[in-house]
Amino acid sequence: MTHASPSLRVRVGSLTLRNPVLVASGIIGYGQEYERLVDLSQIGGIVTKTVTRHARAGNPPPRVVETAAGMLNSIGIENPGLEGFLEIKVPVLRELPCAVIVSVEGEDVQEFCDLVEGVSGSGVAHAIEVNISCPNVGPHGLRYSTDADMAREVMSAIRPLTQLPLIAKLTPNVTRIADIAAACEACGADAVSLVNTFVGMAVDSRTRKPILGTVVGGLSGPAIKPLALAKVWEVVQAVDVPVIGMGGITHPRDAIEFLLVGSTAVQVGTALFSNPELAEACVKEIESYARRAEVPSVADLIGALDVPAERGMIRAGRTLAPR
Amino acid sequence: MNLVGCSVVENREIAPGNFLLTLKVPRGFARPEPGQFVHLRVSPESEPLLRRPYSLEGFVERGKIRAVRIYYSVVGRGSRVLASQPKGQELDLIGPLGVGFTPRPRRTSVLVAGGRGVAPLLFFARKLREKKRPFLFLFGARSSRELYGVREIRGGRIHLATDDGSVGYHGSVLDLLKRQWESGEHTPLTAEIFTCGPHGLLHEVAEFAAGRGIRCEASLEGPMACAVGACRGCPVPLLPGAGGNGGRYPAMCIEGPVMDATIVDWERLP
Numbered sequence: 001m002t003h004a005s006p007s008l009r010v011r012v013g014s015l016t017l018r019n020p021v022l023v024a025s026g027i028i029g030y031g032q033e034y035e036r037l038v039d040l041s042q043i044g045g046i047v048t049k050t051v052t053r054h055a056r057a058g059n060p061p062p063r064v065v066e067t068a069a070g071m072l073n074s075i076g077i078e079n080p081g082l083e084g085f086l087e088i089k090v091p092v093l094r095e096l097p098c099a100v101i102v103s104v105e106g107e108d109v110q111e112f113c114d115l116v117e118g119v120s121g122s123g124v125a126h127a128i129e130v131n132i133s134c135p136n137v138g139p140h141g142l143r144y145s146t147d148a149d150m151a152r153e154v155m156s157a158i159r160p161l162t163q164l165p166l167i168a169k170l171t172p173n174v175t176r177i178a179d180i181a182a183a184c185e186a187c188g189a190d191a192v193s194l195v196n197t198f199v200g201m202a203v204d205s206r207t208r209k210p211i212l213g214t215v216v217g218g219l220s221g222p223a224i225k226p227l228a229l230a231k232v233w234e235v236v237q238a239v240d241v242p243v244i245g246m247g248g249i250t251h252p253r254d255a256i257e258f259l260l261v262g263s264t265a266v267q268v269g270t271a272l273f274s275n276p277e278l279a280e281a282c283v284k285e286i287e288s289y290a291r292r293a294e295v296p297s298v299a300d301l302i303g304a305l306d307v308p309a310e311r312g313m314i315r316a317g318r319t320l321a322p323r
Numbered sequence: 324m325n326l327v328g329c330s331v332v333e334n335r336e337i338a339p340g341n342f343l344l345t346l347k348v349p350r351g352f353a354r355p356e357p358g359q360f361v362h363l364r365v366s367p368e369s370e371p372l373l374r375r376p377y378s379l380e381g382f383v384e385r386g387k388i389r390a391v392r393i394y395y396s397v398v399g400r401g402s403r404v405l406a407s408q409p410k411g412q413e414l415d416l417i418g419p420l421g422v423g424f425t426p427r428p429r430r431t432s433v434l435v436a437g438g439r440g441v442a443p444l445l446f447f448a449r450k451l452r453e454k455k456r457p458f459l460f461l462f463g464a465r466s467s468r469e470l471y472g473v474r475e476i477r478g479g480r481i482h483l484a485t486d487d488g489s490v491g492y493h494g495s496v497l498d499l500l501k502r503q504w505e506s507g508e509h510t511p512l513t514a515e516i517f518t519c520g521p522h523g524l525l526h527e528v529a530e531f532a533a534g535r536g537i538r539c540e541a542s543l544e545g546p547m548a549c550a551v552g553a554c555r556g557c558p559v560p561l562l563p564g565a566g567g568n569g570g571r572y573p574a575m576c577i578e579g580p581v582m583d584a585t586i587v588d589w590e591r592l593p
Contacts, residue, residue: 029553037326037417037551049553057571062593064548064556066373066400071548078555078572221372250369273548274364274374276326276417 006290007297008283010044010264012242013165013190015127017044017099017265020298021255021282024246024267025050025103025129025169026075030089031096037276042283044265045099048089050131051119052104053111055081060213065202070223070248071270072200074214077105077134082118093124100124101167105131109157120162128164130154130189133171133196135218145171145196148183159188167244170194172231178238185239193244193267194235195228220270222250229261236262236303252278252285259286262303324420324551327352331412332390334405338468341439342406343380344393346416352389355382357447358423358542358581361391361416362550365405374417375401376547378519378580380442380472381449391418394442394471420550421580424540426451430515432458434479435500435528437520438469443542443581444519445472452478459503463496463520496520497527504535511536518542518584526589533585541584543575545593552577560591 008019025047028034040046058078065072080088093100102125106112112130119125132144132151144150145168155168168184170177172195181192197218202211210216228247236243245263249255250271258266268279275281290298332345346363355361362374381392397406408414424447426432432451434444441462451458458479464470467490470483483491484499492499500516503509518528519542532539548556558572559579565586573579 026554027549033549033551033553036324049555058555058558060591061558061560061572062546063558064546064554066371066546069370069372071372073548073554073556075555078558222369250372270372270548271369273550273554274369274372 006287006295007299008287008290010242010298010302012127012167012244012265014163015099015165019044019283020259020263020265020286021279022047022099022101022244022265022267023272023279024269025131027269027272030092031100032092034276038272039280041097043098043279044283045101045126046096047101047103047129047267048093049079050077050103050105050134051079051082051085051115052077053082053106053114055079055084062211062213065211067200067202067219068223070200070219070221072202072212072217072219073197074212074217076214082115086118086122090122090124099126101127101129103129103131103169105134106154109154112154112158113161116158116161116166120164125164127167127190128162129167129169129193130158131169131196133169135171135173135197135199135216145169145180146174148179151180152183152187155184155187155189165190167191167193169196170235171196172227172247173199177231178234181235181239181243185241189241191242191244191264192235192239193246195224195231195247198224198227220248222248222271224248225250225254229257232258232263233261249278249282252281255282255286256289256301259298259301260303260305262305264302324418325351325353326415326417328413328415329391331408331410331414333410334408336406337471340397341469341471342395342397343471344395344405345383345390346393346414347388347390348416350387350389352391353419355379355391355419356423357450358443359419359421360580361393361418362420362547363393363405363416364414365401366408367413371401371404373401373546373548374550375405376420376550376576376580378443378542379419379446381446394439394445396439417550421576422578422582424517424542424581426456426517427515427538430513431509432456433500433503433509433514433516434458434460435496435516435518435520436460436462437496437518437524438464439471440518440520440524440542441472442519444517445475447517448476448479461496461499461503463499463524495524497524497531500528500531511538515539516584522589522592525584529584529587529589539584540581541587542581543579543587543592545575547576550576560588561586562588
């Protein structure tokens with residue numbers, strides 16, 4: 001039996017995405033910047049550039065450098081702040097023909113609360129991605145997602161403030177990412193997304209200087225895909241909420257790998273700069289893969305990795321697929 | 324601005340390490356302005372990962388054929404890969420992008436080019452000639468071998484400078500500019516400067532212009548990821564009076580690459 005058109009719909013909390021392909025935060029701005037290059041009506045949605053409580057000018061240059069099969073960035077969350085976002089960006093986002101997930105980051109718990117209330121009240125967001133994992137914003141940057149207690153503190157504070165699905169975005173720069181994911185789940189996260197960038201550094205031996213203006217930054221791109229897959233694999237075994245996987249998706253088949261490992265949805269990032277049609281191509285590849293696999297729904301692919309039982313480490317009472 | 328397929332018509336080494344690339348683009352490609360750039364995928368493979376931004380040296384329309392020209396030097400991984408692309412190779416590019424040169428009416432344009440920075444200024448000089456506007460072209464390079472395009476310039480006066488004295492003035496193009504200005508022929512009300520080249524040269528030209536109240540635009544260069552204003556990866560530091568001190572960083576890709584040279588904080592621009 002072949003299924004003429006497998007269903008691509010997936011659910012993240014109360015949000016139903018028409019397909020599991022999103023564009024990651026920091027890649028596509030607020031959608032408008034890429035409107036002539038990406039057909040947003042074909043993809044599941046976008047995650048906005050992270051919004052902070054107050055406007056940020058971002059880090060001094062250089063902010064990006066290409067490395068072997070990757071890119072280091074140190075943007076520093078340049079954004080117009082919550083008020084600027086509500087005034088300038090919300091009207092733009094309202095017109096987008098796809099789900100809008102707004103990424104927020106606070107410097108303390110109160111700022112996270114202000115942001116969640118503000119974004120929730122704007123009516124434009126279909127979900128909120130809680131960025132507790134940016135490596136490029138000073139001392140507080142990685143605090144909330146490298147410490148399970150602090151992640152708990154943020155998630156418990158914001159959970160009562162919105163009905164919208166809350167997606168905790170996690171850093172891979174920890175010893176046990178599963179512990180942080182479980183802490184977020186226990187405090188009401190509807191999903192977790194991972195990975196944010198890996199802390200990295202590039203050096204110019206000729207000038208004896210670091211290349212990035214902030215010395216260290218975050219590594220993305222195909223170089224991190226195997227690392228990201230392993231983190232996703234670790235987390236899907238630790239939580240029951242949906243996992244949104246990302247990290248180095250460069251070819252459409254990479255998106256399939258993240259689904260098989262257990263991601264309910266995927267986010268496309270750095271490689272979109274080179275290939276603006278990548279997100280749409282991932283959707284097509286997922287559809288065609290599901291058709292070839294003769295499954296009625298993409299949900300049947302999520303966590304469908306064929307792993308020897310003794311390697312699976314699947315928790316008692318839980319199956320990986322379908323969710 | 325669009326993502327379009329393109330194919331290599333010619334990719335020729337015209338001086339050691341310096342290439343002239345002609346890319347055929349589809350008819351739907353918008354006519355670019357001098358100073359604008361394209362974000363080029365230098366290989367059909369996924370390495371290098373990012374596109375490379377190149378200012379245009381020219382835009383060719385012959386009948387139904389449209390092509391963009393890029394003059395580049397092999398300086399790193401991206402340009403090395405680009406130099407290996409043969410005639411007929413299919414690539415793609417995003418463009419035209421960014422803000423080009425914006426001359427004011429009734430002024431003489433003084434073009435100050437350093438090395439391969441001559442590329443967008445050659446395009447600009449052709450446009451000025453078309454519009455029958457007066458210009459002066461000052462071009463400095465290390466040696467006569469690097470004075471690309473100088474024979475093609477028509478419609479304006481040309482002065483050359485070389486570091487090795489192999490042709491023209493023996494010295495820097497900045498000195499040429501100073502000598503021209505000291506002749507008293509131009510004033511800030513009658514002339515303005517457009518410059519492109521190494522950032523060190525642009526810094527000096529900008530200081531010269533700022534010190535005399537001359538309007539001066541410079542075409543900047545730097546790494547870019549998205550090139551459409553989304554990623555904020557190409558910030559231009561500004562002087563304190565111009566919103567600097569980290570208060571605001573315009574994105575080179577959409578507020579540049581041509582910018583008012585007198586507000587750029589050149590010390591902090593890589």
